[in-house]
Amino acid sequence: MSCLSKDKRVWISRDNSERFVGSSRTTHNAKRKLQTIDSKIQDLLSRSHDSSSSSDKDTPPRDSGIESSSSMDTGPPNNFMKLRLEKADCLCQLGRLKEAISLYTHCSNSNGDFTPERLKHFIEALSRSATLRENGSVSFASNGYMADPWSCSTCCGVLSDPISLPCGHCYCRKCLERDLGESLRCRKCGQNANHKHLSSLRINVLVNRLVHKYWDNDLKALALRNQGNQLFQESRHEEALKVYSEALALGTNDHILYGNRSHLYFKSGEYLNALEDADAAIQLKPEWAKGHYRRAVALQKLNRQEQAFEAFYKCLILEEGKSKPVRNELTKVLFELMARYKEHEEHACPDQENSGADQASHGKRQRYLRRVSTSEPSQLHNLGAKTDFDLEAPTDESRPLTFQSSTNASNTSLAPDHPLYRLLDDTIGSATPLRALTCKKRQDDRPIAEEAVDVNDYECSLCFRLLYEPVTTPCGHTFCRMCLDRSLDHNSCCPMCKGNLDQYLAERRESLDEFVDESIRRLLPEEHKEREILHDKEMEELAGAGNGTQQEVPVFVCTMTFPSIPCPLHVFEPRYRLMIRRCMETGTREFGMCCRIDDTEPFAQYGTLLEIRDIQYFPDGRAVVDTVGGRRFKVISRDVRDGYHTANVEFIKDDKVLxxxxxxxxxxxxxxxxxxxxxxxxxxxxxxxxxxxxxxxxxxxxxxxxxxxxxxxxxxxxxxxxxxxxxxxxxxxxxxxxxxxxxxxxxxxxxxxxxx
Structure with missing residues (x-):
């Protein structure tokens, strides 16, 4: 048994009766209400039995063809049916859905006034069962599917006009404008950008060039898809179909393209073709809710209601049970299936006496089905309302819901092999692999032709070496992180376009460009390893590896410092900004401090090693560095690296006292x-x-x-x-x-x- 929290839902193993319930208080109230309803039903049954016995003694029997149970139901018919429906609703709250559907079916068969609205609680319980995570947790629906770094983090398609957010994740510009808005909250990591307007971000120059080089056909297909969407909106369906088919002929694996063509076939009445394209979309992206919806509506039109019910339920899972239009469709399909199973049973066991009630029930059923028909359901357009919207699935931390029969046999229970039971079992069973699929870390990598990869595409324009720890500026240019930091020490403008980077400098970004970094690691593993080894060697040199008591350290020439005494520093010179940053990057967090005594040497022969305790940066790159004195040292030799002084030193300490x-x-x-x-x-x-x-x-x-x-x-x-x-x-x-x-x-x- 796994309990998410005291007041949250409870998931219980497949073998136990209660699978999904609400808060502990709600469950307790539902159980008490169920006991009360059972008592009232028993009381009505007793009174009905007594009345029936009395009537049998006083009046001769009539050959009505009505069973005694029917007489019970019509004794006080309104009260008895109302109690059974209330009991079914309570069973739904407790997750005992097979018992509930048995009661609903019995009431439907016995009462011509039974309407689809009566199934509201059952569908709500089914919706709750489709929720894969507890309330308040981060899910795939809010956190975004773990898209391949070579794909857009929103639509999971090829990157069109790629934009890199400060967190390093790439999006199509269109996806940013449509789904993220001015808040610029990354779907992949949840980080908020500080930019007030999307217009402040420019297309990533390097990523855009690589996308056109690696996936030109996908970009052409995307352009055709957008053209087809426009034609569809103009009701030029034949032309749109031709354009969609032309895009698919390019060999692209675009699930949205198949989904759009499926919708076009559906609008044109070609339901088999619509189903075929929906299946293709699901094959490419099984966790795409809209693909399952396209499949479901096509199956509805083909009168394959059991499969439609299953497809709508999968869609509900991927939307975490939150889609009201899908819940309405599930209600419609279930109501229609109950009617179909009832008619099948009536053909097997005809009952002429109930024909009037059946006709009334059939009329209400048909009126309801016409009302919620999906031939032109405007409310269902909310399901992925935008043409290319991509619904993603959350990770399932619980076991899938299964339905179980009541352990209490009663006259309202359906046969163990009743089609409704099989439908529920098959639906939940088919959704189990989907739940496991949604736990995937991310989708498959977008394919790249080996001959298209060129190491020169990944050269830093500052150091002319392979990019290492690549970062992208708001103006869209990519550099090694260390190279850009050194450039910004001297000038807060982009080295390529001279765009102002004051905001970038103030944010002190550390996030790498995921697309570029992953591309180098995957496509150029040997070159990346060599570059990494070279970087590590440079870091070792900067760290001042020494032998014995001697060590090379960077030297800040300023004032006298002493062991254990704090020394706050205001660092503004580019050379010392570089020195402090390297001390932090290498992990030493130490540098030497010496004063200048005379003009014969650049700094004194003795000094103190300062340990960095904290750094506070100003927006323009200056910093206040909080340090404290550590070991004393004697200078053995002096040198200069990248503008700042270094020294080979020997550490000194007090002689032992006898x-x-x-x-x-x-x-x-x-x-x-x-x-x-x-x-x-x-x-x-x-x-x-x-x-x-x-x-x-x-x-x-x-x-x-x-x-x-x-x-x-x-x-x-x-x-x-x-x-x-x-x-x-x-x-x-x-x-x-x-x-x-x-x-x-x-x-x-x-x-x-x-x-x-």
Whole structure:
């Protein structure tokens, strides 16, 4: 047993009685109501039996040809029939649909006033059974079918005038304009675009060129299909049929094209041809609801009602039970089948006494069928109202519904092999493979001729190498992500068309162009592997792989920094924007910070490694980088890469303190700490508050500070607040003896105290 939630539907295994119910409260109420109705029925039966017994004693029997059960039904006929119909409705709520259809059939046979509206609850229960997911969950209908990256994410057809959304998924421009509107919510991933107007997006230049190269026949067929649609709307059916057939002759596998021609055949009264094309559409795309609808209406006209019922039910599954027109069609077909089975039984067992009621029932049935006839059903046009609309199916996380017979035999039960039972079983059974099919990850790949693939089609116009991690700008041009980022460090315009990319830069996009990326991986696997290896080698070099205590690191030349002390940076120069981005891409999240001391060297011989904690970007590409000091290092050699400095460094740390010197060191430490705190507390309040707001409170001494590689944190905190030149601070950073560093800081504080 699988329970979706306490107040949601409950799905129970095939062998149990209840298959589908509503909320727990609704189920409880339905059961109580069912018990009440059963009691009332038994009471009516008892009173009818008593009345019948009394009548048998007082009056002679009449040869009416009416069975005793019929006399029961006509005892208080309105009340008895009403109770049975209410019981059938309750059984529908509980998912006991075979018992319900038995009662509906009995009432239909016994009452000439039985109308198709009486089947409303049964069809609603059937609709609920067609829903493949619980309310509120993401389904294929809302999330879009997992289309092949080479196809439109809406229509699953060939991409015509392809547009790439910021999430990287491609659509036909027509599909975007028709189905997504200005909200630009991707059907495939659900991501919202920030563009206010569709006109801000341009056709993807590279994808458009590749589509015309790979699938030119499909594009020609699409153009013919659109032409045929226009002719059909102008009621020029013969010309439209010719155009549709010409498009199919191109060898395209367009399910919508077959669906449109099926509809044209249907309108022309060629129902066998309509059925054949509907079957072809379903063969190409079994999860397309409209294809099953086209099949169903053709079967209706061919008077194959059982198959039509099955096709409408499949359509209902793929629409998650939400289509009212399809529910109406199911009602119509079921009502007609009940009438057909009744007439068959009457031919086998004629009953002249009921002919009047049958004629009245037949008249109402025919009036209803004429009212909901689908020869020109405007309401059914809502089923995929737009010519090329594609309905998709959600994933089924539950087992399919099956119907079971009542374990309680009664005089209202149909025979076990009754056609209605077989119809329901066959319908649900045929839908089971469809449910499994809707769990497919995505449709088959669109075929590409091997000779059409050329590696030069996928060359980045900035680095002239195979595109790696391709991204597409709003203006429709595609580049390697890293290449475009480097270009935008210097200029916020497209390198190809010089279009403004301020919005693109502000969004900090990370999504790849799915079409281009998947094309390279599938069509050029060896070339992609080589490009990936080259990229990984470059990342390793940028990460500064070293040997032993030495390592190559990027260097930010700016100011003095110290271990464990925060250092916020405003990064705006293109070279340092590139450097910071590479630190993040390689995963090191570290870079060296050195100050400039004199003109003899580009930066000092000692510095501190800064660890990136957070980055906040401005819309124009500038960034505020939150860092904190880490390891100290000594510069061994210097270099330059892509405009910023690098250095081969050796990391330094404090010498180990021998146990016999620890007491003396602790005494010196306490003395310097007391002096430093006294000096700091004697500062002007405004200065002291400014230091605390920028660097935080002075840290407490660590328990075993003499064993730490950089000594106690509070010493660096004091050092950064001391008003001394960088040369003196640099000298203290280079010291590897904690005692000497304490003495140096103590001398500075004493000097500052005396001078004030």
């Amino acid at each position: 146990p016999e010197y620890v007491p003396e060191l602790k005494s010196l430490h306490q003395e310097v700490l007391t002096t430093a705190l006294s000096w700091f507390n004697n500062m002007a309040r405004e200065i002291r508050d400014g230091i605390v707001s920028h660097y935080g409170q002075i840290p407490d001494p660590e328990v075993d500070y003499w064993n730490l590689p950089n000594g106690p944190s509070w010493l660096w905190w004091i050092l950064v607040t001391l008003p001394v030149p960088p040369q003196m601070q640099l000298q203290i950073v280079s010291m590897t003896t904690l005692g000497k560093r304490l003495e140096a800081v103590q001398k500075i504080i004493r000097y500052l105290t005396r001078s004030h």
